[in-house]
Amino acid sequence: MHCINCHEVFMQQTFWSNLFLPDKRNPVCDDCRNKLIFLTEPVCPKCCRPMDKPDLCLDCQSWGGNSDILNKNISIFSYNQAIKDIINRWKYRGDYLLGKVFQYELARVFNQHYKNLEAVAIPIPLSKERMLERGFNQAESLAGFLDIPMVHALTRIHSEKQSKKSRTERVTAQNPFRLTRSVISPVILVDDIYTTGTTIRHAASLLKEAGVKEVYALTLIRS
Amino acid sequence: MNKFISSIHDYFSPDLSWIPQQTIPQVTHVEKPLSHLLSGKLFLPYELPEESLSFINAHFTKVPAIEKHWWGYRCRRCGNQKKYLFAYMPCGDQGKKCLYCRKCIVMGRVSECTPLYLFVPSVQWEKVKEACVWKGRLTSFQADAAEKINEVMAKGSARLLVWAVCGAGKTEMIFPGLATAFAQGKRVCLATPRTDVVRELLPRFESAFPNVKIQALFGDSPVKQADAQFILATTHQLLRFARAFDVMVIDEVDAFPYHADVSLPFATRRAAKETAGIIYLTATPRPKQLKEIDSKKLPTVFVPRRFHGHPLPVPSFVGCFNLRSSLKQERLPEKVKAWLDKRGVVTRQLLIFVPTISDAALVERLLHATFSSITAVHASDPDRKEKIELFRNKVYEVLVTTTILERGVTFPSVDVIILDSGHTVFDQAALVQIAGRAGRSPTDPHGEVVFFHQGKTDAMEGAVEMIKRMNKRGRKIVDALH
Numbered sequence: 001m002h003c004i005n006c007h008e009v010f011m012q013q014t015f016w017s018n019l020f021l022p023d024k025r026n027p028v029c030d031d032c033r034n035k036l037i038f039l040t041e042p043v044c045p046k047c048c049r050p051m052d053k054p055d056l057c058l059d060c061q062s063w064g065g066n067s068d069i070l071n072k073n074i075s076i077f078s079y080n081q082a083i084k085d086i087i088n089r090w091k092y093r094g095d096y097l098l099g100k101v102f103q104y105e106l107a108r109v110f111n112q113h114y115k116n117l118e119a120v121a122i123p124i125p126l127s128k129e130r131m132l133e134r135g136f137n138q139a140e141s142l143a144g145f146l147d148i149p150m151v152h153a154l155t156r157i158h159s160e161k162q163s164k165k166s167r168t169e170r171v172t173a174q175n176p177f178r179l180t181r182s183v184i185s186p187v188i189l190v191d192d193i194y195t196t197g198t199t200i201r202h203a204a205s206l207l208k209e210a211g212v213k214e215v216y217a218l219t220l221i222r223s
Numbered sequence: 224m225n226k227f228i229s230s231i232h233d234y235f236s237p238d239l240s241w242i243p244q245q246t247i248p249q250v251t252h253v254e255k256p257l258s259h260l261l262s263g264k265l266f267l268p269y270e271l272p273e274e275s276l277s278f279i280n281a282h283f284t285k286v287p288a289i290e291k292h293w294w295g296y297r298c299r300r301c302g303n304q305k306k307y308l309f310a311y312m313p314c315g316d317q318g319k320k321c322l323y324c325r326k327c328i329v330m331g332r333v334s335e336c337t338p339l340y341l342f343v344p345s346v347q348w349e350k351v352k353e354a355c356v357w358k359g360r361l362t363s364f365q366a367d368a369a370e371k372i373n374e375v376m377a378k379g380s381a382r383l384l385v386w387a388v389c390g391a392g393k394t395e396m397i398f399p400g401l402a403t404a405f406a407q408g409k410r411v412c413l414a415t416p417r418t419d420v421v422r423e424l425l426p427r428f429e430s431a432f433p434n435v436k437i438q439a440l441f442g443d444s445p446v447k448q449a450d451a452q453f454i455l456a457t458t459h460q461l462l463r464f465a466r467a468f469d470v471m472v473i474d475e476v477d478a479f480p481y482h483a484d485v486s487l488p489f490a491t492r493r494a495a496k497e498t499a500g501i502i503y504l505t506a507t508p509r510p511k512q513l514k515e516i517d518s519k520k521l522p523t524v525f526v527p528r529r530f531h532g533h534p535l536p537v538p539s540f541v542g543c544f545n546l547r548s549s550l551k552q553e554r555l556p557e558k559v560k561a562w563l564d565k566r567g568v569v570t571r572q573l574l575i576f577v578p579t580i581s582d583a584a585l586v587e588r589l590l591h592a593t594f595s596s597i598t599a600v601h602a603s604d605p606d607r608k609e610k611i612e613l614f615r616n617k618v619y620e621v622l623v624t625t626t627i628l629e630r631g632v633t634f635p636s637v638d639v640i641i642l643d644s645g646h647t648v649f650d651q652a653a654l655v656q657i658a659g660r661a662g663r664s665p666t667d668p669h670g671e672v673v674f675f676h677q678g679k680t681d682a683m684e685g686a687v688e689m690i691k692r693m694n695k696r697g698r699k700i701v702d703a704l705h
Contacts, residue, residue: 096312097310
C-alpha cells in the first residue's frame with residue numbers, strides 16, 4: 001500500500017481486520033505519522049492549549065470563563081512543520097485526498113470526548129468565492145469523517161484570509177457568518193485550525209442566539 | 224485490433240498527438256512580446272493573463288488535462304499514469320466526482336474538469352549573429368565533440384549523447400553549437416536535474432553570450448515568467464512547457480531525480496519541438512542509456528580526456544574489514560589511520576565521503592585530533608554553501624561529506640577517500656563521479672583516490688572498469704595524434 005502523504009510503499013501491522021485487504025482508513029506510513037505531534041496533558045480544559053498545569057488559559061479567561069459561549073474545544077495535534085506541510089498541500093494546493101491522513105485520529109478523539117452528546121456536526125463554511133477557488137471545504141471533509149449527521153447551517157461572507165491577518169485584526173473582526181436554518185440539538189463545530197478561537201466563537205454566538213444550548217468545537221490543530 | 228495494439232504502445236510511450244500542429248501565427252507587431260511570453264506553454268484556466276483575453280481566444284487551444292484509457296488514466300501535464308497518484312474529489316453541487324492528478328498538484332490542481340490551455344506556434348525568435356564572445360580554445364578532444372554537437376543543433380531532428388569524463392569541460396563544448404543555433408533564430412533550453420548546477424551555469428553563459436536574453440528557472444528562482452530565447456532550467460520546470468524549444472540540452476542526464484522520475488523524460492520530450500535537436504550530456508551513463516548506445520540507437524560521442532589532457536585518477540581499494548565495528552566503537556579504523564600517516568604532510572586538501580549523515584558527524588569528531596581545520600556537510604546543513612566555499616578557499620584542510628558533493632563541484636587540488644564504499648548509496652555512477660573530484664586542475668592533474676571497503680561490490684569494480692576504459696580510449700587517441 002502507498003502512503004498518501006509521501007507516496008512510498010509501506011506495510012501495515014497485521015491484524016485480523018486487515019489480513020486479506022489493507023485497512024483503507026489508515027493510509028499513512030509510520031514515518032509520516034510519527035512526524036505529527038499530539039497534544040498531551042496538561043492542557044487548558046477549555047481550548048486544549050498546552051499548559052504547565054491544567055488551568056484555564058489567559059485567553060479563555062478573557063473570553064469569559066464559565067460565561068463563555070463555547071462550551072469546549074478539543075484539538076488533536078499541535079502545530080509543527082510536518083503538519084503545516086500537509087495542511088498546505090491539502091487546503092491550499094487542493095489535494096483533497098490528504099484529508100484522510102486525519103480520518104482515523106479524528107474519529108478516535110470524537111469517540112473519546114463527544115460520543116454521547118447526540119449532537120450534529122456543523123462545519124465552518126467557506127465563502128462562495130473561496131469555495132470556487134479551492135473546490136472543496138476542508139472543514140466539511142473533516143466533519144464527514146464523523147459518525148453523526150452533518151448540517152450546513154452557516155454561510156460565510158467573503159473576507160480576507162484568516163491566516164493573513166494579525167491577532168488584533170482577528171479578534172476585533174466582524175462576524176462573517178449568517179445562520180441559514182435553525183438547529184435544536186447540541187452542536188459540534190468542526191474546523192481545521194484553532195488559533196485565537198475567534199472564528200469558532202463567531203459561529204457559536206449565532207447558534208447561541210438562535211437557541212442552541214450547548215456548542216462544542218472539534219478542531220484538528222491547536223496552534 | 225490495431226487500435227488495441229496502439230493503445231498498449233501508448234501506455235509505454237505516451238502519444239503526444241493532442242498537442243496541436245505547429246503553425247506560424249498571425250501576430251501583429253504589438254503582440255510579438257506577448258507571443259514570446261506565452262508560446263510553448265501549458266496554462267491552467269486561472270493562470271491565463273486576463274488583460275490579453277482577445278489574444279488568448281484567437282490563438283489558444285483548449286484540451287482536456289487527463290486522458291482516459293482502458294488501462295487507466297494519464298495526466299497530460301506530468302505524464303503520471305499511476306493509479307495511486309490519482310484521486311477523486313467532489314465537484315459542483317450535484318455530488319459529482321471529478322478525478323485529479325496528485326503528482327503535479329504543487330503546480331496547481333489539474334482535473335477532469337479543468338482544461339489545459341496551449342499555445343504552440345512557431346514563433347520567430349531573434350537571429351543573433353556571432354553571439355558567442357568566449358575567447359578560450361577547445362582542446363582537440365573537445366573540438367571533435369563540439370563539431371558533432373554543432374551539427375545536431377544546426378540541423379535538428381536528431382539526438383546525441385555526449386559521454387564526457389568528469390572535468391572534460393562539457394559546458395564549453397556546447398558554445399559553438401549554441402552560437403549557430405542563435406544565428407538561426409532558434410530557441411534553446413538547457414535543463415538539468417540539479418538546482419545548484421543551474422545557479423552555477425547562469426553567470427558563465429551570461430558572460431559568454433551577452434547579446435542573448437537568458438533566464439534561469441528553478442523552484443524558488445526570482446524569474447517566474449519565461450520569455451527569453453535561452454532558458455536554463457531544472458528539469459522539473461519543463462512540466463510547464465510544450466513544443467517550446469528548437470534545441471534541448473540535458474546536462475547530467477544520469478543524475479537524480481531525472482532517471483528515477485518518469486515524468487521528467489516525459490516533460491522533456493513534450494517541451495522539445497518535434498524537429499528539435501536533443502543533446503544529452505553525461506559522465507556516467509545509466510544502464511538504460513548504455514543499452515541504447517550499445518544497440519546504436521543513440522548516436523554517441525566520447526570525450527575520454529580531461530581538458531588538461533591527463534588521464535583520470537584510478538581509485539585504489541583498501542580492504543578494511545573492521546570498518547563498521549571500529550566506527551561503532553568510535554575508533555578510526557587502523558587501515559585508515561595507517562593511510563593518513565603514510566600520506567604525511569601534503570599540500571592537497573582531503574575530501575572524505577561517507578554514506579550517512581551520522582557517519583559524517585562521527586568521522587569529523589574522530590579526525591578532529593589529527594586535523595585542526597575540519598568540517599562536515601550534508602544535504603540539510605543550513606551552512607552548506609558557506610562551508611563548501613570556505614573549503615574551496617582552503618580555510619578548511621579536510622571536508623567530510625555525504626554524496627551531495629559527488630558532482631557539480633570543483634576543488635582544484637584534493638585527495639579523495641570514501642569510507643565504506645560498498646554501501647548501497649554509492650552506486651557505480653556515484654563512485655565514478657566521486658573519483659572524478661580528484662586531479663581537476665592543470666597545475667595538479669593527479670590526486671589520490673582511495674576506496675576503503677568491507678568487501679568489494681559490483682558497483683566498485685564497475686566504476687574502476689569504466690574509468691580505465693575511458694583512460695584507454697583517451698590514450699589511443701593521444702597515440703594516434705603523435
